Every structure is written in structure tokens, then in C-alpha cells.
Amino acid sequence: MDIAKRYDPAGSREKWYDFWQDNNLFHADESNDKPAYSIVIPPPNVTGKLHIGHALNNTLQDILCRWKRMEGEEVLWMPGTDHAGIATQNVVEKQLAQEGLTRHDLGRDKMLERIWTWKKEYGDAIIHQLKYLGSSCDWDRTRFTLDEGLSHAVREVFVRLYEDGSLYRGNYLVNWCPRCHTTLSDDEVEYTDSNGSFYYIKYPFADGSGDMTIATTRPETMLGDTAVAVHPEDERYQHLVGKEILLPLMNRKIPIIADSYVDPEFGVGALKITPAHDINDFEVGKRHNLEQINIFNEDATINGNGGVYEGMERYQARKKIVADLKEQGLLIKVEDHQNRIGGCYRCNTNVEPYLSLQWFIKMKPLMEEPIKAVRDGRVKFIPKQWENTYFSWVENVRDWPVSRQIWWGHRIPVWYCDDCGEMTVPREDPDCCAHCQSKNIRQDEDVLDTWFSSALWPFSTMGWPDKTKELAKFYPTTTLVTGHDIIYFWVARMIMMGLYIMDEVPFSDVYITALVRDAQGRKMSKSLGNAINPIDVIDKYGCDSVRFTLAIMAAQGRSINLDEERIEGYRNFTNKIWNATRLILASIEEGEVLSGEAPQDKLEWADRWILSRLQHAIDAVRKGMEEYKFNDASEALYHFVWHEYCDWYLELIKPRLYGDDLEARLVVKKVAFQVLECALRMLHPFIPFITEELWQILKTLGIPHEDAISIMKTSYPKSDQSAIDDALEADVEKFQKFIYVIRNIRGELNIAPGLETKVEFKISDSADEEFLKRYYPLIATLCKINQDLSASADLEPNPASSVGMVDGCELRVLWPAEVEEKEIQRLQKQVEQLNKVIMGREKKLSNKNYVDRAPEKVVQIERDKCQSEMQECERLKKQLEILAK
């Protein structure tokens, strides 16, 4: 039987993904009795296509899901996408800008239509990409955060929060672009260093008893000052606290307050407080119940609160105010000052902190339970260190402003009555005010923060608020796989909402993935041009290779610096698996079937050895999986398949595989396939496509002893401890040592690989004799040496040979002519090296402290080694002496 010389990843990917879907293998059944395992996907933003970080994240989720399915659990992997409010609206606005339009030109409805079009395109692209990656999501359940069902959940949660007093409306400073007339999120503000000035201004006391100096970079905001603040422990100012200032230009009385926010070291240690126009002042103002006086219009001109400066542009006003202060003798000095100014990422206009009415969630009470949940282990972070990040936020949580001044999102379900001024917060859209029945009501213009709906994701996707079977079966979910950058935004808030709404944590394990960077450790970005597009590398190397690379590099607590060469290396691994299969397949006769296990009594030592090693591999892989150490699990698989199965086992069986003994051939084929099939099942969660492809071929030969339509429906291997043979493994290790030693000597001597050489053994005990009797034939084959064993207890010294030692057994490779010179040099080098090692050991052993205090076992091992090394060294020296003559 023959298959293609090379594996075709693209064809295989399409074929088997369709096969899995057609057979409904990703579907989670909410009504069976199997134990449940569930993961909700971190819904990708519909802003654009997936990057390599998504590939990592979803590969790991898929590994977990496929593994758990094979473990016999009922697995739900809930897929979906996130509307990503501000981000998505922005990309569409950028698109509009290229057509010379703004969202206001389109109006709310047309704009939303336009964003939906975008969503359709990118949402579909994302799903396509996830499938390209092999993700085994339950696609029938795909959700979107603006779906009807999810919107229903959002509405219900909002109303509940409102009803129990967790929601309130209050003033808040937002980043405002006076040119775009829009709010900006924090990450849409770009800070640049700028050369400004630092103004020292005299503020007179209201009682006429003198004045004090304050310093500011924004003198124009003094129009909105409502206090002057000093540090409570600042001795220079303590006596002034409680006094009043007569605010210059405005002639308004404002208090002098004490607040530890003030840094006594900076400036003059006293500052003006403008709660409506500075975020820190805003906080201070809240603490001291200060009035918030907004002095700007939406275009950053001075409004009616600015007295005579009304109508002036903000920087014009600054000039005028400074001039007026100077004229009144209140300006002490102006210093150059470097500071950072926030600009709008679109138009670079300086952003203005702007006071506006926003909805907030009171977080402190809601966060009490989430803190406990992580403390007592109901939610575990993996790696654990991320719990610090979580705690640092939840323990200092501030109220959550949830309104956003954009259009794309869940509209805030609050209606204001123009007649009685009351609010209506209903579960169904109202047609009149709940308080006065007036029809004169308006819905809040704002939408909710994207993270509001994301916070509900684990249960909203399962049909809440209805009591669905999905919720009963799959909530709480098991594992969340996400990045550390959204522990605050998302993870903490999901835990909060899960406990608040469902009374149960939304997941028990939070696996925090590494960040994927480029080979030099730089962030991947479009502008740097170092971004690796998952689709590109999948097309180039195959999906399995990309997945395996990501898994094997996913060491906990580190970022992944991804080098394309690594992917290539693991592509070679998939090819290796392919060819290992080809080797055995080549020995299959037309129509031959291999059903049934190989009879135990017909197994040779090599068979029992690989079966023993297989059990260790299974244990190691399982351990890695259970501890979320994907790198350990994949490393164990890589090593077992390549360096034990292919490098040793397949080489060991070749004589039998190609031999004339038909029964032996059948036995060895069965064992070889049995081990391969087991490895394929272990590998399947990591590299699903090639394993399915090969497994299906094996199936036609009757190799899998389970009746399944897909490798997905087989069971994940469990180790059989009774198949472990430690004594045999030790023997084989010794066997391998003989081969390494002989090959090494051959290599050093530069003996052509095809040239057969003679090797003699000096046996010191009967155990070695037995050993060689048993293992020599294969040693001879694998080393290209004489098949007739030449071994005896007393071997005449033969200086024209290279001597090797394996566990006290001496062997010599006879030199072909003309290698003496080279060999003498090598021996000398060896003696040198050996001497170094021996000296180190002797030093250690002559240390009384070491001998007395180190465990006896450790010391004994050391002594034995020293002993045999000294013998070896003596022998080499002797040989060199003889050769010298």
C-alpha cells in the first residue's frame, strides 16, 4: 500500500473539516448524561481579521476541547463575536472619512446600517478564519453580542442593577475632542510631549489679609476654580486651610482645602482645583463636595460661566487671562515647562476633559464576592501570578462608567420624561412615562460600554434569562482562555456578573495565554510590518504545523517570540509522522487486514520496549494537559514520536519488517501500527488534520480496535502500567549506549558509512555475555559491523583500535589502515577531558563536609563514577604509551 510521498495539508484540512461538520461532531448535546466541559470563546472584535494571538488562543481552546471530547465528556465550545462598540464604530467612521463624510452626515440609522454591513463582512471572515484553524466550535450556537437574545440579557441585567440601586447617573469627565465633537476612549487619546509654560499666580485671601501663590499650566481654567488645595501635612500652609480665597478675575470666594493628592514637593505645593476640567481635580472635588463649574462650550470656547471671557476660544482666553493677571499684578512669573498633552487620534486637536452626565455601576459592593471567589479557589488563575493583577484591580475598583456617546451598541434602556422629569427603566420599550403617563418621553442617546455585554457572555450565550437546558448543563463553564490584558476589563467583570446574576462563578479555571511577539520580541504590528498573519503561515506550512508550534511554545508565564523557522521545524515533524506511516504501509499487501492485537508471546524485546516507552509518553502528555502545560505535553509527543518511535523502534524492526518470516512480519506490523495509532490519538488535539487523515487510513487496515467514524470519536489513550518494563528499558538504554559509542568512534575515525568494520568485546561478567548474545545482532546491523560476535574475557591488547566503554564493558573498534595519527590525537584529547572531570570529582570527594553531609546515595554515585573514570583514564594512557612505541 502506498500513499503520497508528501503530506498535503491544505487538501487534508478542507476534507476533514467538512467531514467533521457534516457529521455534526462539534455539536454539544445539552440533554445527555455525560459530564459537561464547556468553554466560551473570548469573542473576537468584529473590527478586523484575526491575528496570530487569536490563533494561539483558539488553538489552545481547541486542544482542550478535542482532548475532553476524547475523554468522554460532553463538550460545548461556544463561539461568537463581539460588537466592540467604539473600536468598530471608529473603523467605519474612518472609512466614511475617506469619502469625506461624518457619521452626522448619515444620521444614526444609516450609520448603524453601514456598521452592520461591516459587521457582516468581518464577522463572517472571523468565523471563516476560526474554521481555517481547525476550531471545533459548536457553530450552530454562534452568538453575537448585539443578537436579539443577548440584547435581551443586557436589558434584563441593566434593569435589575437599576432596581437594586447599583446604577446611578452622575457627572464624569470624558475625553472630548472639540473639533470632532465626540468622546474619546482613553486609548484613543495620543499623548505627545509639548513645551508649555508654568504660570505662578497670586491668589488673594478673601479677608484681605494677604495672598498665596499657586502654580498652573492651564491658567484659563481658573474661571472654573472652586478651591485651592494644599497637602494636609504641609507646614507652610496648614494654618491657611479653611480660609477663603477671592478668585481673581471672577471675584468668587473659594475655600482652601487640604488633600493628600497634592504633592508638596512639586511647584509651590499649592494648586487650584477645577473639578470640571481636570480628572484629578474632579476626584478631589468629589471628596470635598466642591461645585463643578463647566466653563467650556462643546467647541471649547468659553461659555456663560466665564464672565467677560465668554465666546473666546480656549487658547485665546488663556492669553487674555494671563495678560489681565499681569496687568493686575497677580502674575508672579512664567517658567518653561515640559508636559504631555493628549490629542485626538484622528485630528490631533488637544483633547479637553469635559464634564458630562454618565451612567455608573457601583462596583465596591458587587466586587466583594468576586474577591472571595478567587481567594477561596472557586476561580483559579493559571499561571497563578496573574491573581495579583486581578486583586490589584478588584481591591481598588472604582465605579464603572457604562455610558458611551456613540451609536454602535446596546442603547441605554432609560427614558426621560419631559413633563415630570422622572426616568423610566423598563424591561419592554415603553410608550409613556411610568410616573406621569406622559407620552413626552425620550430614550437616552447613549449606548452601553462594550464590556457590559461581554461581562454577561458566559450565561447570555446560553439563553439567559430563560432557564435553558444549556445553562443547566454547561453553566458554570470550565475554562476560560484569554490574555492578561483584559483581566480587568473582562475577566473580573464576568466573575462579578456571574456571581451577581447566576450566584455562581462563570468558570473555574482562567488560563492566561502568552503574548505573541515577533522573533526579536517586539510587538507585532502592521506599522512595523512584522505581523505574522495566521492564514499566511497556515497556507505556507499547514494548519497542523502552526498549531503545534504555538502549543509547544506556550510555556506558562512567558511571551512567545515566534520565529517562522520554528513553524518550519514543526512542519517537518508532521512530515515525519506522515513518512513513518508510509514506511509501515509499504509492507502492507493488497487487501491485507491487521485486525486483532499482536499475540504477547510473539513480541520481541523491541516491541515490548516501545510499548513500555509509550506508557511513559502517555503519562507525560496527560500530566502536561492536566496542568495546562501545553509545551510539556507537545514536547513529550514530539520526543516520543520522532526520537523513540522513528529513530529507534522503526530502525529496530526493519530486519523483521523486510524479513522472510511472515508471522514475524505480521506481528511487527501490528505493534508498529498499534503504537502509531495510539500516538495519533494523543496528537489529535494538537494536530487534528494529519492525525485524522492517517487514522482513517489505518482504519481501513483494521488497526484501531475501536469502532468509530472519526479519530475524534475515539478515546484519549490511558497508560497501562503493566506494560512498563523498567529492566528492559535499562537494557535498551545500554544497547543504545553501545551504538552511540561505536558510531561515535566510526565517525571520529571517518569510516565510510557503508564500510563494515570489526568490533571486539571484552566481557568481564556473565551478564554482559547474556546481554550481547541477545542484543548483538541489532547492534551489528545498526552500526554496520561484523555480524559474528567476537567476545571473550581475555582479549589480547590491540593498540591499533579505538576503545569504548559502556557500563564497564570494554569494546574496541579495529582501525582500518591509515587512521592512527588522527586517532592518537583524539585519545589525547579524551584523556585531557577525563582528567578534568576526575579532578573535579576528587576535589568534591576529598571535601569532608561534602562526604559527611551530602546524602550517602549521592556520595556513592560520585565515588563509583570517579572509580570507573580513573580506570578508563589509565587504560587510555597505557594505550597511548604502546602506540607511541
Place this chain on the structure above:
RNA sequence: GGGCGAGUAGCUCAGUUUGGUUAGAGCGCCUGCCUUACAAGCAGGAUGUCGCUGGUUCGACUCCAGUCUUGCCCACCA
């Protein structure tokens, strides 16, 4: 400024929790092989004062302190 990581072979990284063989892998490099599974391969080889300094210890890549370099997160200074 606060917090959390990282520094091990030419490159990218394991290992360090629990101190004890001559510190490993992939890629790259050197030598020899197209040996009929695989040249995307096989066999062999070279390469490390484990960032630096000090401490604890019989013994430190591993534990402790300090230090340098570097990455990320948060707060950003009137």
C-alpha cells in the same frame, strides 16, 4: 512614580517551584551520507564563567540581598 515578568548556545526558548550526574531542545553552523519512510531526511560533531556583584551552603543556573539591562501593566503629576 507603583506593580509584575524576563536576562541560559549564534538565534528563539525549556529547565529553576523541591539546590546534588558532564545544563537541554528547535533552528543555524561543521563533517560524512541521495543507506529503497522521510535531504522537510540520516549518522556524527563543535558551541554556554546560566546578566553582574555579594551572601547562605559541603555544594547555587536553582535560594537570599543588591545591581545593571529589558519587556509589559497601572498611574501620570498641577
